[in-house]
Structure formats: structure tokens, C-alpha cells
Amino acid sequence: MNKPVRVTITGAAGQIGYQLAFRIASGQMLGVNQPIILQLLEITPALSALNGVSMELEDCAFPTLKKIIATDDANEAFDQCDFGFLVGAMPRGPGMERSDLLEANAKIFTHQGLAINNNANKNVKILVVGNPANTNALIASSNAPDIDPKNFTAMTRLDHNRAKSYLAKKLGVQSNEIQNMIIWGNHSATQYPDISHVTCDDQRVLDAVSLEWIESDFIPTVQQRGAEIIKARGASSAASAASAAIDHMRDWSLGTSDKSWVSMAVPSDGSYGISPGIIFSFPVICKDGNFEIVKDLKINEFSKDRILITESELREERSAIESLL
């Protein structure tokens, strides 16, 4: 057995947290030979519910789960943290403008960035799931000056998986046969799911579908999938979000497959002309616990326009919270 790693989940009594904690504790992120210490954070009013989650985690008798810490203190939750899932965020309430939402969340992620800086392992891997995820990750990172900004990422893996599964359905194949999907940009309705580089069975799929289908069916379906699920379930995607979060962290830690890159929102290094520093979803390859942005892909005009739109939204989000960076 390896030395235990410490996994922090914020908003751990929420719907996504309730899925995530059990799958991680059961060994689905790092394998059944990697002992886990779960460090669960909630706001004070949710501590009783969080205690219930801890009791259920104990009741699973998972061999991989060594210890559970349940707390409303971010410093305790991020103490020696190796992997941080930042799931808890302020949801958009009635009458709330987007700028109000950005600001309300900025406070939460400023506080958590500081707690990470002061308590976490310096090699910590952070994944922000709570929306607006990309900009929340930027805020947390800015408040953690002692930690490499590359350790702060945001989740577009759910969009990536959704795009794969929707395209697979269209082509009548299995999702895992779809290679090299890309989600560019923001985890929002401006995201650009790009199939230009996708292969299936070593064949380019771009020739198998029409531009019209891509534009008027594929792209809006992927962009609006979250809303469709809320309409059907009466609740937002929780299980699939948790599953994507595990995929993201597992690939980042253990490496991507030889066959395909994945999409992760990471600090832009200026690749593809994206404003440096914003947390932007790129195609990435992971190896030895690090990710590298896939460089020098040919970007057609159709894609260029859409990448610009989502980049521009992320630059605006950064402006809106600039005073906090």
C-alpha cells in the first residue's frame, strides 16, 4: 500500500459532492491500492448534512478510505491537501446579474485560494467545478502566490464527455471510439466543442457529418446539455459532473491514453493567441502528473471565430473581478 493522499472536496454535502466523495473513496480516482484521506468542507449550516455524509462513507467500509475529516474551516480542509476538488459555489439566485454572481463567488474563491496557499502541499492539484469555474480558478490561483498557477485548473471534461457521447450517437459508435475531441474556452454557453480533429477508428469524422449539423445541432446541443438535463431531471447534472471530475483528476495524475488528448481548462500560455493567464480550455496531454497543451493544431476559420467568442467572454469575466486579482 502507498502512503495515503489527502483529497479535499468543498461543498461536499451538495449533490455533486455526494456523488464524488463515494466514488473517490472507493478507489475510482487513483486505483484501489492508493489509500485516501478525505477532507470535506462545507458551510456551517450544512455541517449536520456533512456529518451524515461522513457516516455513510464510514458505512461503506471502503478498504481505501483511511480517514474522514469534516469541517467548516478551509484551513483544516486544505491541510496538506494533495488533490482539491472545489465544487461548492454560490448559485445564481433570482434577479442576480452575472457580475453579482462573479463577485459573490470571488469572495469564496479568494478565501479558498489563501487557505490552499497556506496549508496545501505545494504540488497540490486543484480542479474547480463550481461555476463560473474558469474565473473562480483564476481567483483562487491569484490568491495562492506560493503555488504554481499550472496547479489550478477548471473543468470542461463534462462538456468533452458530452460532446463525445453525442457525436458517437450520431455516428452509431461507442463513446470510447471517439478520439481527440476538443472543448475550447469557457465552461459556459460560449464554449466551443470542436470536432475538426476528431478521429473514429483512425478516420477523420469531419467528412462524415455536415457543417449544417455541426452548426445547428451538435454545437448548440453540447452547449445547452446542462439545461436539458435540468429540464428532464428537475435537478442539475450531479452524477455526470462528478464522473467527469474524476476523469479529469485521474488523467492529470496517471496520464492520458496514447490514443487521445482530453480537454482541460488551464492557464493560457498564449497558445493559439489566447490571452495569457486566463483559465481556458485546451486540448492537453498528461504524463507524469503534468499536462501539456497540444500545440500547433491547424485551426480553420469556422473554429477561429468561435474560439474568439469564448475567449472574449473570459477576458470580460477577468475584467469584472480584476480588483480582486
Added chain:
Amino acid sequence: MNKPVRVTITGAAGQIGYQLAFRIASGQMLGVNQPIILQLLEITPALSALNGVSMELEDCAFPTLKKIIATDDANEAFDQCDFGFLVGAMPRGPGMERSDLLEANAKIFTHQGLAINNNANKNVKILVVGNPANTNALIASSNAPDIDPKNFTAMTRLDHNRAKSYLAKKLGVQSNEIQNMIIWGNHSATQYPDISHVTCDDQRVLDAVSLEWIESDFIPTVQQRGAEIIKARGASSAASAASAAIDHMRDWSLGTSDKSWVSMAVPSDGSYGISPGIIFSFPVICKDGNFEIVKDLKINEFSKDRILITESELREERSAIESLL
């Protein structure tokens, strides 16, 4: 890759189903080399929510998940079924007597027993999770005359896991060091968690704890754990119930470890003087897809009394629905 197996989940849009479906689809029940076809059943008013669950399952892009069927027709849900999780049940409403509850559920499980009989694989493995689980399993089995009654079981694995984890906490060890726990009887407050045969690190634990602790702390804590979790979470155990259901079905299919038996509620063969035919939780060992009740354990007087109480409750439940058998 093996030939896909068909896994049916009833009540699949409910809280337990929402945990169970994703963990099974991800390969946690039978391993990542076993393709799965999920057959999800719900009542008609929950079909929209079930559709949302199916969408999320697609969005996970699990390599093991070959197909999803979502339906309100039990015949379709159990078509060629290899593994059936009977989770959906009528909960106890305000003013409802226990006999009303038994009858309301008897209708559901009569119908599903028939659907299993007429559609499922003859080697189907059925696990009833929906309460009153033991008697629901008996009803389903009675209505499936073409299927061996041994293929119908009910879940006490959650109680088993809870008992292990609570005892482990007391002894300051990990849950997986606790071997040979037994839950006897009914999945209800009369269940008897028995530590007489438990070993930890090859030592009997009975000498390490007091009879007083067993009687006034351990037994009532395990029996009332579900109620405690509802109090803390504001909702009943879903994730830990789903986890136990996977443990039950995995061990039944792939075999128990050499080190320890597990608890399963199975048709009594008269062992330990238990009325033949009732679905009673015993210690069992599983191998080659079959379970065997562990025989000839020495039962002390303390245990005998408690086993009688839970057996008598199950005999009463059987009497209450006798006309339907």
C-alpha cells in the same frame, strides 16, 4: 471483452438508483472488462426524470456501458435480465400501518416477480433493496415459479458494513480488518448484528469488548443507524445503500474473499432452526456464482434469543401477505 450482461434497476431515478446506476455503469460491480446493458425501470410519472438519468449516463462516456433502456414497462425492463436490483418500493406514508405497507409493496413485487419469471434469464440474480426487503423478495420469488428461489435475495449488506465500521472504530482498526461479522434475520430494527465469531488480525474480538457495550451500544447503534443518518442528512442513506448493493452482487457473482464470509438475506433452508422458505439474513460464502449458508456455527444463548425475535418478525410478515404467495 466479454459478452454484455443485462442489469436491471427498478426505481432508477430515485436517490439510491441515481448512485447505483453510475457505479455499475463505470464497471465497479463486475470489473472494467465486463460490458453492461442497463435496463432502468420507473413508474410512469418519473419517466422524465429517468430520461435525465439516461442522458447523464450517456454523458459519462463509460467504456463499459454499451446501451441504456429506460422504461415504465416491467416486461421490457426484465427482458433477458442477468442481474436485477429491485430498489423501487412504496415508502411508508403518514398514518400507514405496517400491514398497509406490506400490502402496498406486495402488489409491486408480485408484478415484478411475474415479469422476472416471464422475461429474465433463468440464472438471473435478484437483490431486493426496497423495503420491507426480505418479504418483498419472498413475494417476488413466489411469483416466479420457473426460477430457483435461491436466485432471490434481500440486502443486509448495508447493516453488515455498518456493523463492521462501527466495531472497527471501537477497536481503533480499519473496517477491512474486521472479519466474519454476521447480520441475522430481517433488514429491520429487529436484525441481530452478531460479533460472536468476528476476528480481527486472527484474534477473536469478543474478549476485547464488554457484553454491556454490545447490548446497550453496538446492537442498538447498528439497528438505528439508518434513522441517525436521516436525522443528520435530512434524507435517507442512498450512497451507502448503493455501495452495499454493489458489494452484495459483486461477491455473489465473483466470490467472497477467503478470509471472511458476508451477510446476505437468502431463502432459509432450515439451518439454525429458521423457518424454511423465509428470506433470512445468514452468514454466507460465495463461489462460482453461488452462495452457501455457513453451517454449524456455535450459537450462544444471548444470540439465540435475538435470532428468535427477528425470525418471529419475518414469520409474521409472511403471515400478513400469505394470501399472495
